[in-house]
Amino acid sequence: MAKSEQVICDCEVIHQDIVNQVSDRMPEEGELYDLADFFKVFADSTRVKIMWALDESEMCVCDLAVLLNMTKSAISHQLRTLRQSKLVKYRKEGKVVYYSLKDDHIKEIFEKGMEHIRE
Amino acid sequence: MAKSEQVICDCEVIHQDIVNQVSDRMPEEGELYDLADFFKVFADSTRVKIMWALDESEMCVCDLAVLLNMTKSAISHQLRTLRQSKLVKYRKEGKVVYYSLKDDHIKEIFEKGMEHIRE
């Protein structure tokens, strides 16, 4: 048996039919992994605040630092994460870098989350 | 100045009007913190797989362990997280515990996430 096929699970199969049926309908491993990675970006309150703020208005790094009462460095690190996830875009104007949201789905995702936690 | 009011930010305010305006419209600190906590649950591929599976069908712990090729213990730990976040419910039938989704928004949240990563 190949290493990748080793069975790690420590129990007998109880409902083989259900397992097979669900297995067939599941998206592929990599896609679900990417989905979890996507939600990792939403799983930090600083990034949530930044995205919420940018949904209200385009802002520069200093503005965000003042708004959230954090250092420019901390903000910049998180903006890097948001850039890599293609959730924000930016434009430079002299020394100042203005960030804004790149994706329309963000607010919708926030709304769905809010619906759950407000129940 | 009280400790909680200390200014940590290391820069001058560039656009005070924008900062004020956005600050007024931002939800309160705690609510955004809860929102990030909610997305933390979606930020792990094992939990994403479990939720996706339970959206297809009610399943017991053993079925999930076989489906995802993991130990019952690992699955059980993650189900605990999902229970605490009120995302799954369960019913006991003898020795077997059947889990199912509790929230209707889950699939919608997955869809929005998929829309982003498929672009």
Place this chain on the structure above:
DNA sequence: TTTATAGTTGAACAATCATTCAACTGTTTG
């Protein structure tokens, strides 16, 4: 009552990650 199995739980370990700090780049202004 003994055995077997489904499931849970707490501690330990390894990996991940947010923030801090210091050093750096690049642009503007005097």
Place this chain on the structure above:
DNA sequence: CAAACAGTTGAATGATTGTTCAACTATAAA
């Protein structure tokens, strides 16, 4: 050119967290 400031970056640190392991509970069957 030199000083000042917006922003970025890499390393270090502390905190969080997913999985493993072993021990445990509870139910069912022999």
